[in-house]
Amino acid sequence: MLKIGKFFENFLKQDSLFLDKSVLLSSYVPEEIIFREEQLQEVANILAPALKIEKPSNLFIYGKTGTGKTLSVRYILKYMHDTATSNNINLKSIYLNCKLKRVADTEYRLIAQLIKEFGQEVPATGLPTDEIYNIFYSLLDKEKQMILLVLDEIDQLAKKIGDEILYNLTRINSELKNSQICLIGISNNLVFSENLDPRVKSSLSEEEIVFPPYNALQIQDILRKRANIAFKKDAIEPGVIEKCSAYAAREHGDARRAINLLRVAAEIAERSGSTIISICHLDEAEQKVESDKIINSIINQPKQFQLILYSILLISPQKKFFFTGEIYDVYISLCKQSKLNVLTQRRVSDILAEFDMLGIIKAKIISKGRYGRTREIALSVDDNINLKIKELLEKSLHLSN
DNA sequence: AGGTATTCACATGAAACTATTCTCTGAGTTAGG
């Protein structure tokens, strides 16, 4: 029996730290949600009329990432759904995440996705948008029903394609005879509705609820609660939970991040054969989470993006800050070398802005007075990740030296 | 010295273009009656 065989043997023998890993995944909905009783009650109050097929007020929920918005809504919807089915009420709830690429990030696709929820398929392209609307309307109006439509990360949708679609959605009700639809918007962006068309704003946010961030103590409790279900007893070294929540609280009370961190730490601990999750595993996890996030976002980028990033990496050892023009020059020569076609500076500028959004670089727009205005760019990852990325890019772009 | 005006090197916006994928429609073609 060879090494690998032995490895699997050991793997089987070694008992897992986990009792139930799914508890630490973001899809998990806990039995009870702590520190959100108030908000839950409010949401419930607002949506309750739906059970009597009376249209509830449209609802708008704000809060930063990891404050339990999505979780709470899903929780409420689940209970409403249960109540509805046991009382034979025709209530349907649809949850859509508007950020998901190729699912609900355009007007056409959003409606197409809704149609799909009603069990019909429409082609992904080829039909005019109003045709899609018509199909949707007739589908909706076939029977008397109440529909709760949850649009998660609705700010992304509005940012990308404008607020016209939201206006259309709010007006659906006046087109329908039998059904009624209630919109529940969820947004990470606290000022999102400020720059919305006033008509949309008033009808969309008839009710508003804000989810405040958790503080470090609350995150600790949340983590403990999950950890109790997820891990065996005494699998966690004291102090780990505290530190984990401190990481998350430092951001802005992002509970999802904290839970994720804990899961990764546990995985690392398990892989290293440890029977306990210790602080050092947590530190390692933090690094891994960070670098995974960045590396993942890079390998999914198209070639041109990668080439531009590679240009940045080429300059970066030489100085701390550099400017759009410098990167563009390097980029052009790289393009010539690898005979890719050259993008305009306009485009490169946009791509740099996207890198900034992704957190790969830190860009600040500065004015150098007589010498123009530009982005002052610095890499925001540390050197060892940096090297990894560079290797990765060289491989994927087939270039060396 | 102090105050304006210029000027650079991009940023930012809007519109238009390109290529790809897909539907729908109607003309032309084919096979069977």
Place this chain on the structure above:
DNA sequence: TAACTCAGAGAATAGTTTCATGTGAATACCTGT
């Protein structure tokens, strides 16, 4: 004549280019002392 094929028109979308306009402050250029 019904069924089939296939090209062409029209849509949606992503990625890009073209054209146009905006911008903050270091410098150049005045001005009056």
